[in-house]
Amino acid sequence: MDLTDLDIIDAHIHQWDPRATPRAFSKLATLSRLLPLPIDLLAKLAPPRDRQFVGDPTAYTRAYLPADYRADLGDTSVDSVVHIEVEWHGWRPDETRWVASLPFGVDTPALATIIGSADPAATDFAAVLDAHQSASPRFHGVRSMVAHHPDPGVKSFAPHDGALTAPAFLHGFEQLARRGLSFDAWVYSGQLPEVTALAERFPEVAIVLDHLATPAGIFGAVGKHTGRTAAERQHLFDRWRDDLTDLAAQPTVVAKVSGLMMPILGHPVPPRGTPTPVATLVDRIGPMLTHAWSVFGADRLIWGSNFPIDRPITSLTGAAEAVATVLTEAGASPEELRKVFGGNANRVYRVDSSA
Template identity: 80%
Template sequence: MDLTDFDIIDAHIHQWDPHATPREFSKLAKLMRYLPVPVDIAAKLAPRGDREFVGDPSAYLRPYLPADYREDRAKTPVGSIVEIEVQWTGWKPDETRWVASLPFGVDTPALATIIGSADPAAADFGAVLDAHESASPLFRGIRTMVAHHPDPAVKSFAAHDGALTAPAFLNGFGQLAERGLSFDAWVYSGQLPEVTALAERFPEVPIVLDHLGTPAGVFGPVGKHTGHTADQRQALFERWREDLTDLAAQPNVVAKVSGLMMPVLGHPVPRRGTPTPVPALLGRVGPLLAHALAVFGADRLIWGSNFPVDKPITSLGGAAETVATALSEAGASADDLRKVFGGNAVRFYRIEPAT
């Protein structure tokens, strides 16, 4: 699939410097700078959930900044990006300020939008939103780390499920509507009904489902009892399909066709520097993308690379080619792909034309 004539917006990337900014993985990154142990040996000492989630920990142990993204982008014609919060442990608006200071738009794609971190259940939620908006005019919304998996050996990012429907969360969530801000919902697939309930309660808040709901283990075994048999994987896929159909009935929700190469989905992790061939990826993600196109339509899908998180499995160009090819095979036209790879992100994130 040739994307060279598209105006591509990569609507989901991460930037970090664990050596100079407060991240949940900063202590480990700093330790590994001085510990004379090969990263692959050290990784074997990490909890199973961490190993299976990251696939290859090397990207988390060093900075990932605009020049690194430019190198990964290679010949893929990405003109601008949407940066998504990632595990900042300090005052959350400082991450927005830090991202806005990065050298995007010189010999790198332009920074179009920043999605910051904030928790609607927090007592100071309104003040945090105000500080984000003061930190950068590109701030458009938030993501809250609520992904929780019932398998204790699959990495969770929240202490329990139900965060999206908790009274304190719901009491604060309406402040997004008051400010015209959006919500990026990243959950595991078992939490999709929570996203549906949230969208139904707040139809005035634009919500994007990140990574099609991350059905962990749908391609292979992860954790103690997730995706270990063909029957388990089929049941996981069937429940994901039904729950995604229900979510798509909410008109304020769009879906990101991103993160489909995350190792936690059960992808075999290839040797470092050897991306999985596109045909192999198509065989795995094709059914997910075909169903997403069927229930959301081309007007409500947004592409993002999720780099560098997806890098252990594929190249950025391979990720884009896989999604474009799968959607084309499912019936998407060239005009549909232009929407998925750019136009829909402009509308959803209210991206203003470059001046």
């Protein structure tokens, strides 16, 4: 199907300016400005797990703003975007306020929804939610950085697993239900049972599984001991498949087909500026996406580009074309593709209720 036939909502993008706002990678951006070294040489100063996660650190050393996203779009037409929090350090509602101030909707897609950062386990969680809502009427949910991997060579964003089932987290999570806010769960695939348990406990909260749970190493070796052999990768796929099936039994959970080009999945990183061919991506992500389609169906899948994080592997158009091709081959009709590429995001992220 031609992408121009779709009214696309890109349900997962990131905006940042690491030199002017407090990000986890602001030090790298500052260092790149102070040291006149080639970016690949500068990257060697970072821990190996960070280098492997990003694939190409270029985007993390400079601003990525609406005009940059527009440039990445090329000829692809996107009506609106959903901004997802990204490693803001400091008072988290300030990121929501900053994103709301960016020049979206001028000669760029409109800003549909903001998913901000907040930790349900924090004692001030309710106050943080109130501040997010005051910062922008487009704030409709939160994401917490809870992705943790047992391989120490794979970059983790939380000190341990079990965050989604901890008593303090569960106590705070009730605040989302009271406010009608959604929760984006970004986890590694080994944490999928935690997401299932959370959905069972809070069926009144819309939970969005980001990136199909990022099964690190499913396409190739990463970290110290993940995805090293074909047998290991098959075992990883089998466990991911079974756990995703269990999660799909929870009717209020939707899965986001985003981040499928993240380097941490084990994609070979091509030379800078040479995106992986779409046909190669279709073959690579096909089994994952076909299974997600079979268990979640047309009404509970949402597409997002995850740009600029997926850029080292593919172009934004290539990412969208690969997903559309796999789903079409799996039997998706044009109307069902319209749901995945826009309609479902409109419903789950309450786009029509944004001011």
